[in-house]
Amino acid sequence: MNRGGGLTDRIRRAIKDPVLPGNVLRATNTSLKKRDETVAERPDWEDLRERAAKVKDHVLANLDRYLAEFVENARLRGAHVHFAKDAAAARRIITELARRKGATRILKAKSMATEEVELNQAFTARGFTPLETDLGEFIVQLRDEPPSHITAPALHCSAEQIRDLFAREGVTDGRAPTDRRELATWLSLSARAHLRDRLLEADLGITGANFLVAETGTVALIENEGNIRLTVTSTPVTVSLVGIDKLLPKLTDLATMLPLLTRSATGQRMTSYFQLISGALDEHHIVLLDNGRIDALRDPENREILRCIRCGACMNVCPVYRTVGGHAYGWTYPGPIGSLLSPLWRGRGEDHQLPFLSSLCGACTDICPVKIPIHEHLLRMRREAVSAGRRGIPERLAFRIFRYVMQRPGLYRRAARITKRLLPAAARAGLLRRWTDTRAAPQPAPRSFKEMWREDGPRFSKDP
């Protein structure tokens, strides 16, 4: 499974995959269950969400001020701050830094920003690839594919697939336990042993960040494995690539954001590690990433989308994501929030189809810890796609006819009669295959309600 081909191809490939749908469903179910359990412990959950939304709205509406404050404080504490306007700039700054430092052994902590700018590909082109230190990232790196989920990168893989992959790549020596229940432990511990030496000493560490704090110039990092701590402390030089949307005004704002993030992402009250780095490393380069974020500020509707704290809960709960997994979406950020971020930040032709890949069920909106009304934005982006003339002529024509007919009851009645008569024949002729391939065709009633009402409406009022 990878991200090649068009949207429809990728969806078909995902659904027809013999194991992927089952893997995705099992993993997302586990995540949701843990999330629900720990959320239920916080009677103030709705307050927290409300507060978090306000914090993000405030910081985004004053982003110039807070960004300036962050830059000043980070520099005062000894960090080097860079700015990357787009993906190419981010790649250039980081690979150039690595070259200047003569770094060849590069550790990488899990970071969606580095996925977004395709940093690994840039390094590979220069002859050395950073080592992904997060287990999930390590797995997808070996599989030569991008993560399929923003907080659980290898969620689409089964333990058996990982077992075979590790054997093939020499991570394990092939004597896997036969008891399935022991497999995850054996694989995870094997990966630890395999990576151990490389993780203890290297030349350059690359991280993302969960939050930036303006008042203290802090980079905040959340994790469970300890690989990010190793990435930061095993290397003399650290680079953190961070989207400018991750700013918070004050350190205490983390008290609002953190419980929301850890519970929504992994169902934990607190993750194993949480680092606050305020310029205290030997050499810390912070690369602030724009890549479409500043343009997204222009429209207050879009600004609301930038509240996202990348917990991934909307993916776990989304029935579409749960059916197709993350790769089908085609970019770094899958799921409902990805269907907003991809058109907003990247905006390639196909990205504009993503808001249509949803039943608008609204589960994402209910679960979002920062109260982004995700499905309403999906609908809004559909409207914008229509007004921008991005929808095809057949669809536009169809809705013109639809409106014309539906404004005229006489015409509607005739259309209904024709539908009634032709539907079975059309189904038989295979004209409704997009429905009938997997579902029985609906059977029109002998009489429409309109006809029934006209003929014996008064009798409906009596008990049968």
Added chain:
Amino acid sequence: MDRVFQRIRENLAVAGTKSPPPPPPPPSPVPEDPVATFRFRLEQAGGRWLEFATEAAARAAFPDDDGETGVDRADLLIADTGTVVRTYATREESRVSLVPPRTVFLATAATIVAGLPEALWRLAELHRAGPAYTVFVTGPSRTADVEKQLVIPAHGPREVIVALVLE
């Protein structure tokens, strides 16, 4: 960099909403018995709790010269989550609670705070003053990247012990 701020200002000006700063997070409810709460949460997160009469006794129980155990101290304990908070002077120093398979945090009951807001209020002062590097540790390192099944350890310690010194 000035160009960047300029662009942000221009974009914000198009829809010049000024949203007011939210009030600071409310304090955590104070647990009846902070030590018991901390211990419960620590154990829930996979950590171990021990009590020692004196620091010397604790240190004697955990010799740190075998490479198996890193003996560290806790600056703060967060009752609500069973978390140890530790501010390190350097990145090298922080590896005491990262590289050895077992970490022992020496702590006293006086360092317990109710929740995350209280811990952050104290840390804010420190981080506002200058460079600082703080790590929050909640139980041993873990991963769930294979089928969301919990595995301990991942790349950090497999055992985290909070040793409360009573005197």
Added chain:
Amino acid sequence: MRVALFVPCFVDVLKPGVAVAVCRVLSRLGHDVIYPEGQTCCGQPALNAGFHRDATCLARRLLDLLAKADPDAVVSPSGSCVLALRTAMEGDHHLLERVFEFSQFLTDRLGVTDIGAKFTGRVTWHDACHPLRELRIREGPRRLLQAVQGLELVEMEPSDECCGFGGTFAVKAPLVSTGMGERKLKAIEDSGAAFVSSTESSCLMQIEGLLEKRGSAVRPIHLAEILGGGAHE
């Protein structure tokens, strides 16, 4: 009370029995049921496809037409169509506050949960997305069902995941829609119920199509058909 029926187009053509059942229940409760002529579509397909102006135009047309009959309330057996009217009009029409989804009209507006219905069988409940998440309909229909004599309500797990219909989504992304529907089917079948019920005729259409295709013995039935003594009484 003078209650106007708002019968969505697909109910009119494909499931008129549902509208008849709504009519029976309301009459049984002593209301004067009227059916303003000239109803077509509320515009939901256009709304969800992003053709907002077309949707608004149809929504306004329908609301004006219903308003002319001067009803005390408008009731529809589809929550998503009720919601479509609100969304398309952005809340701006004087009739909107009198437009109700059927079950919500019974439980919230009338305060009724037992209407003296009888129905024999095990029924599982599908929480349709728009009624559940936008209209906050969750306990109401369950209370209505529990009050039905002879009916055993069994919950499916989960009851609140989308069935995959989503209007034109069902044919725009048939594979995804079907994948979602198959999970719903599994939940229904695992519940051990003989019937699956919902407030939403459109979901039931998707569920029915899938059940039939795989020859399942489970029958879909709208809440109104249970309460109004439809075909299965």
